[in-house]
Amino acid sequence: MVDDRIDGHLDVLKDLYPHTGRGWIVGVTGNPGAGKSTLTDRLITLWRNEQKRVAVVAVDPTSPYSGGAILGDRIRMQRHFDDPGVFIRSVATRGALGGLSRSAVDIVRVLDAWGADVVIVETVGVGQDELEVTRMAHSTVVVAAPGMGDDVQAAKAGILECADVFGVNKADREGVDATVRDLELMIALGRKMIDSRGAQQRLADEHGAAAQPTTPCGGAGDEWVPPVVRCIATRNEGISQLAECLVAHRQWLTASRVGAARVQQRLGDQIRNQMRDALLDAATRDIGPLIDGAVASVASRQIDPYSACEQLVAAFRRPGR
Amino acid sequence: MVDDRIDGHLDVLKDLYPHTGRGWIVGVTGNPGAGKSTLTDRLITLWRNEQKRVAVVAVDPTSPYSGGAILGDRIRMQRHFDDPGVFIRSVATRGALGGLSRSAVDIVRVLDAWGADVVIVETVGVGQDELEVTRMAHSTVVVAAPGMGDDVQAAKAGILECADVFGVNKADREGVDATVRDLELMIALGRKMIDSRGAQQRLADEHGAAAQPTTPCGGAGDEWVPPVVRCIATRNEGISQLAECLVAHRQWLTASRVGAARVQQRLGDQIRNQMRDALLDAATRDIGPLIDGAVASVASRQIDPYSACEQLVAAFRRPGR
Numbered sequence: 001m002v003d004d005r006i007d008g009h010l011d012v013l014k015d016l017y018p019h020t021g022r023g024w025i026v027g028v029t030g031n032p033g034a035g036k037s038t039l040t041d042r043l044i045t046l047w048r049n050e051q052k053r054v055a056v057v058a059v060d061p062t063s064p065y066s067g068g069a070i071l072g073d074r075i076r077m078q079r080h081f082d083d084p085g086v087f088i089r090s091v092a093t094r095g096a097l098g099g100l101s102r103s104a105v106d107i108v109r110v111l112d113a114w115g116a117d118v119v120i121v122e123t124v125g126v127g128q129d130e131l132e133v134t135r136m137a138h139s140t141v142v143v144a145a146p147g148m149g150d151d152v153q154a155a156k157a158g159i160l161e162c163a164d165v166f167g168v169n170k171a172d173r174e175g176v177d178a179t180v181r182d183l184e185l186m187i188a189l190g191r192k193m194i195d196s197r198g199a200q201q202r203l204a205d206e207h208g209a210a211a212q213p214t215t216p217c218g219g220a221g222d223e224w225v226p227p228v229v230r231c232i233a234t235r236n237e238g239i240s241q242l243a244e245c246l247v248a249h250r251q252w253l254t255a256s257r258v259g260a261a262r263v264q265q266r267l268g269d270q271i272r273n274q275m276r277d278a279l280l281d282a283a284t285r286d287i288g289p290l291i292d293g294a295v296a297s298v299a300s301r302q303i304d305p306y307s308a309c310e311q312l313v314a315a316f317r318r319p320g321r
Numbered sequence: 322m323v324d325d326r327i328d329g330h331l332d333v334l335k336d337l338y339p340h341t342g343r344g345w346i347v348g349v350t351g352n353p354g355a356g357k358s359t360l361t362d363r364l365i366t367l368w369r370n371e372q373k374r375v376a377v378v379a380v381d382p383t384s385p386y387s388g389g390a391i392l393g394d395r396i397r398m399q400r401h402f403d404d405p406g407v408f409i410r411s412v413a414t415r416g417a418l419g420g421l422s423r424s425a426v427d428i429v430r431v432l433d434a435w436g437a438d439v440v441i442v443e444t445v446g447v448g449q450d451e452l453e454v455t456r457m458a459h460s461t462v463v464v465a466a467p468g469m470g471d472d473v474q475a476a477k478a479g480i481l482e483c484a485d486v487f488g489v490n491k492a493d494r495e496g497v498d499a500t501v502r503d504l505e506l507m508i509a510l511g512r513k514m515i516d517s518r519g520a521q522q523r524l525a526d527e528h529g530a531a532a533q534p535t536t537p538c539g540g541a542g543d544e545w546v547p548p549v550v551r552c553i554a555t556r557n558e559g560i561s562q563l564a565e566c567l568v569a570h571r572q573w574l575t576a577s578r579v580g581a582a583r584v585q586q587r588l589g590d591q592i593r594n595q596m597r598d599a600l601l602d603a604a605t606r607d608i609g610p611l612i613d614g615a616v617a618s619v620a621s622r623q624i625d626p627y628s629a630c631e632q633l634v635a636a637f638r639r640p641g642r
Contacts, residue, residue: 010627010631013625013627014625014627014628017625017626017627018622018625021622031352031353032352263620264616264620267616267619267620268613268616270626271612271615271616271619271626271629271630272601272605272612274626274627274630275601275604275612275630275633275634276597276598276600276601277597278630278631278633278634279597279600279601279604279634279637280593280596280597280600282634282638283596283600284593291592291593291596292589294592295585295588295589295592298588298592299584299585299588301339301342304334304335304338304339305338305591305592305595306331306334306335306338306595307335308592309592309595309596309599310331310599312596312599313596313599313600313603316600316638317603317637317638
């Protein structure tokens with residue numbers, strides 16, 4: 001019902017909302033092949049051992065949770081499918097206009113209301129979809145792996161915005177030191193840019209400093225510095241350290257001024273995004289034929305799309321249509 | 322100016338619009354490491370040899386065109402930077418709410434108006450951003466490479482929606498036959514699903530048929546079947562075949578009923594998306610303080626976000642505020 005967005009789904013979501021807000025929403029993202037699913041599997045086991053109720057929302061089409069993985073992964077995950085304390089839900093609406101993020105956000109809220117202590121949201125990449133989903137996560141781990149070449153670069157543009165913890169998986173592979181160093185350099189540069197005290201000399205200083213390992217769990221006064229944690233998910237190594245960093249991040253969010261501001265900021269972004277969709281829904285409902293007419297006019301080049309949009313927005317707001 | 326979206330940029334875009342519509346917009350997408358940039362480089366050279374004016378919009382953060390690549394790539398691309406018949410523009414606004422696709426779409430229109438015969442739009446992945454950008458492309462090539470494991474799977478969800486031609490690059494590598502077979506199977510299954518005549522038996526028949534190579538250039542009556550083209554971009558092998566398929570696709574778009582319907586469909590999606598952004602812009606301008614107030618109310622859990630959005634939409638439409 002929440003998926004289908006049929007009439008009445010909004011009432012369900014409104015009624016559920018007062019029951020949300022208790023769960024800890026953890027984002028797991030990164031490119032295909034980094035080992036996100038195995039890492040998620042380990043985190044589930046770890047939190048289940050602490051008697052937590054765990055929900056997984058798989059937006060990643062390569063994830064075994066969403067049905068996109070090879071047989072071996074599926075078998076490995078089977079135990080969680082059988083565990084009544086684990087709720088797994090895949091989201092397969094990728095492709096629709098705004099469809100993915102909207103239903104993912106709603107499903108996370110439903111799982112939160114269900115009583116999940118932790119809701120893990122697994123996404124792939126750093127596109128708009130992922131940013132939208134990680135925007136609702138309290139704490140997000142970006143999973144990287146050595147030897148994936150362009151991956152860190154690919155992620156660069158959006159990675160600092162959404163990464164609270166970096167997990168460098170497959171840490172027994174060649175090139176792991178380079179991957180860790182790249183990430184630490186990126187974090188250092190990003191902080192410099194955010195600080196905007198970035199004179200060339202300072203940047204150069206920071207390059208040197210970046211070679212040193214970051215603090216174990218990210219806290220640096222009021223500021224959060226994403227820690228870089230090495231792990232080997234297949235052998236369950238480094239997973240508890242990763243989980244500790246995530247817990248530390250959650251504490252930072254509630255305990256620090258900057259953390260509280262970030263929560264507020266992300267909520268604002270979320271509501272603006274939700275409002276954007278609600279506005280288009282209302283416009284489609286009320287002036288659907290006008291929109292179709294405008295598309296035809298733009299197609300026949302009688303009007304440019306910018307003017308057409310302005311006229312549609314004005315028509316939507318005009319009383320007494 | 323178009324990037325910055327400052328006041329007056331809309332007027333520029335409106336004035337430019339009558340000069341657009343002549344250029345052929347070609348999307349190049351695929352995961353990092355598939356060799357998109359080298360392939361783009363070869364396509365530029367090929368079309369420059371035909372005296373075409375070529376523009377490149379690089380949305381891909383790993384692309385040397387957008388400044389994200391290693392030194393070797395940069396040097397290889399240098400010749401195009403020096404060619405006055407090539408216009409290269411990177412888009413680096415990834416991360417903003419709707420920011421990436423909006424400015425990319427506008428920049429493509431500007432380059433079209435500049436007089437580009439071909440506008441190549443290079444994007445990475447298959448997220449919402451990429452769908453939005455490929456939605457405005459006339460013909461899109463999805464670049465895959467053997468031995469990248471999950472890549473085809475990762476792309477699956479959105480790939481059939483945006484792929485007009487598949488380029489299997491690095492075709493001298495081990496595993497190329499498997500990659501081609503996977504793609505052909507996916508195309509066959511996708512067509513079956515679209516046809517919705519998909520009884521189990523028919524699906525099984527199609528599996529067998531998928532092992533045979535697809536037609537060289539995609540045309541199958543009125544329907545377009547994405548051809549799978551092997552190439553080795555570093556050696557300039559298979560590039561002219563790929564370009565031929567893209568040209569055939571362009572002809573199909575204008576000559577066939579289904580093609581014309583697709584153009585119309587994509588334009589409609591584009592305008593709806595543009596309208597969604599325009600509505601939020603107008604709302605932010607007119608009821609900004611109300612939105613901020615709603616965010617604060619949701620943050621303090623006095624109201625749920627769904628009801629808050631409904632109230633904001635109603636407030637936006639109320640006359641005489």
